[in-house]
Amino acid sequence: MKEQLTYTETSLPSIKQAKQSLYTSYSGMLLGYIVEVVKDRTVAEKYLIDIFTSLQANDIQDIFNPDNGSVYCRLQSYARKQLQTVHNCIAECAGQAAISSNRVTGLMNEEQQLVFCGLHYHGKSIAQLAYELKKDETAIRQILKQSFNIIRSNRK
């Protein structure tokens, strides 16, 4: 008896392989990011599993596309979209971004931490931060740039 299999079905093992490759290389880094977003290790682990499970063939293609830049940054961008509801919840509950302090962000001053963590970990927009910090958007971008200069000085 012959049966028809769709292209999507036959490609699932390769999707699994691609996911495993992403997981092996970046799961620790991504989990670190999610922990910073949700502030709870157990919840973060659940989100990590959900994110890897929900990755579709086109998402993987997009992540591995060399024209789109760093694989990790693409994966993080995907995770950020998946965590949008968490971002909204944090924004509603806390009102402002909690300051995350580690060896890298700890080198930033309070304002730089608020901008960097607000944008990167708490999904805030530049306009929102500009309103909260009573500054214009150009100033927020400059503070963000300063934060990146600190990260780079730590990297080099």
Added chain:
Amino acid sequence: MIQQYINSGILEAYVTGSASETEVEELMRMKTEYPEVSIALQELEADMEHLARHMAVEPPARAWDKISDSIDEIMLRNKHVQPFIEKEETDNRSNDRSNGQQYIEVEAESSFMRIHKAWKWVFAAVFILGKIFLAFAIYFYLENRQAQQQLQEIKTELRKLKP
């Protein structure tokens, strides 16, 4: 002008996911047109990776197994749902088959079956219990044989003692 664009903070906003759609579109165009922008973006992405590596948290050992199980479940579900989808899409299928791209003819009869991973512990327990029962059976068989021999010897001695 390019340096001014790089220094504007738009690239940083892009890598933190806070750039607007218009800014992203503009950046993608600038990236292809100006290698300086592309290099600056690569540097920023390297910064993000550096930060992420610095803050990495080791995921639990079972996390990948859970993801793997979910993918396997999707595979199985697709296999079950497929016949119904095919029935509805018979017309489309014939078109697709003529293109020879979307459908692949395969022999679906398989001698393998899929079971949940939890069953491996049941199989291990059954295997160990089997070995224990076998050991007991051998032990009692030998004991019984020895007892029979002793009984036989006693009977022989008794017969000798009888006048």
